[in-house]
Amino acid sequence: AQSVTQPDIHITVSEGASLELRCNYSYGATPYLFWYVQSPGQGLQLLLKYFSGDTLVQGIKGFEAEFKRSQSSFNLRKPSVHWSDAAEYFCAVGAQSQAGTALIFGKGTTLSVSS
Amino acid sequence: DAGVIQSPRHEVTEMGQEVTLRCKPISGHNSLFWYRQTMMRGLELLIYFNNNVPIDDSGMPEDRFSAKMPNASFSTLKIQPSEPRDSAVYFCASSVGQGGVSGPQHFGDGTRLSIL
Numbered sequence: 106a107q108s109v110t111q112p113d114i115h116i117t118v119s120e121g122a123s124l125e126l127r128c129n130y131s132y133g134a135t136p137y138l139f140w141y142v143q144s145p146g147q148g149l150q151l152l153l154k155y156f157s158g159d160t161l162v163q164g165i166k167g168f169e170a171e172f173k174r175s176q177s178s179f180n181l182r183k184p185s186v187h188w189s190d191a192a193e194y195f196c197a198v199g200a201q202s203q204a205g206t207a208l209i210f211g212k213g214t215t216l217s218v219s220s
Numbered sequence: 221d222a223g224v225i226q227s228p229r230h231e232v233t234e235m236g237q238e239v240t241l242r243c244k245p246i247s248g249h250n251s252l253f254w255y256r257q258t259m260m261r262g263l264e265l266l267i268y269f270n271n272n273v274p275i276d277d278s279g280m281p282e283d284r285f286s287a288k289m290p291n292a293s294f295s296t297l298k299i300q301p302s303e304p305r306d307s308a309v310y311f312c313a314s315s316v317g318q319g320g321v322s323g324p325q326h327f328g329d330g331t332r333l334s335i336l
Contacts, residue, residue, distance in 0.1 A: 139324060148224070148311055148327035195263065206315065207253070207276055208325065210263040 107132050109198050111211035118186050119219050126181040126214050128196030137206055138179040139197040140170055143213075149195060155179060166190070191218045222246070224328035226312050232334045238300040241331045244293055245314030253313040253325060254287055254297050263311075269295065302335045309333070 110129045118124050130136060137156055141149040153164025160172040170181045179196060193213045199206035225244040233239055245252050253268040267277040269289045277287070284303070289295040299306055309332050313325040 141327075146329075148329045149313075151324045151326070154324050206251075206325070207265050207268055209265075212262040 107198070107209050109196050109209050109211035111194075111196055111214045113214045114212070115215045115217065117217040117219055120188050121185050124181075124183045124186045124190070124216070126194050126196075126216070128179045128181065128211060129177050130179065130196070130198045131177065132198050134200055136179075137199045138170075138172060139199070139208065140164065140168070140179075140181045141195045141197060141210075142166075143193045143195065145192075152181070152194075186216075186218055188218045188220065191216055224312055224314050224326055226310075226328035226331050228331060229329065230332045230334075232336065233302060234336050235303055236301045237335075238298065239302045239306075239333060239335075241297040241310050241312075241333070243295045243297070243312030243328060245295070245312070246316075246326055247293070249314035249316045249326070250292070251315045251317070251325075252289060252295050253315075254295070255311040255313065257309045257311060257330070258307075266297070266310075304335045307333055307335045 108131045112127050139154045140152040142152050143149045152168050153162050153170055155162050155172045163169050168183050170179055172179050193215050195213045196211040197208040199208040227242045251270045254266040255263050256266055257263045266279045267287045268275055272289045285299055287297045309330045311327050311330045313327045315323045315325045
């Protein structure tokens with residue numbers, strides 16, 4: 106069955122420290138991978154996506170993610186976390202299709218940033 | 221640029237009442253998605269449309285839920301009759317095909333629905 110697992114429900118990181126949020130997926134076809142961020146009371150904002158090509162993708166707000174097919178992982182990283190990064194982060198996987206990509210989301214990881 | 225617009229932002233109603241959620245996708249986008257978010261189940265896809273045609277409605281919980289997309293700029297999600305377990309945040313998202321594949325989905329701010 107297709108699924109996305111985010112093993113960490115909640116992570117606390119000190120401001121200025123590095124961050125890595127884990128994401129593992131189970132998907133039969135070539136995956137189309139995303140990371141979204143959700144601030145309280147807001148919708149989801151796309152951070153970055155992987156479609157094909159270079160397995161290290163850069164996103165907005167200084168985030169990057171690396172696709173590792175052998176590990177079925179797509180972990181999100183940031184070298185130095187800012188207090189404004191505190192939010193909930195979702196990893197998602199979908200099929201590459203012209204007719205819309207129905208996404209399967211992980212349960213999310215809540216990031217807290219301590220000063 | 222205007223993003224995905226959802227209305228209302230909040231809805232509180234009594235059990236048994238009809239609820240209609242509305243969504244205006246980004247102009248030019250040809251795919252529209254309805255999701256439901258709860259603490260217990262996370263984000264679940266309910267239904268999605270491509271070029272106004274429903275493609276996959278397997279996530280719609282039961283017959284009380286229905287969705288329509290009468291034109292490229294408007295979609296509704298209706299619950300009739302509503303039940304307390306329908307309380308959730310409902311998101312609408314849209315995307316456009318790019319180079320043979322669907323582009324990333326852009327989300328609205330959601331409708332927070334409370335059924336008493």
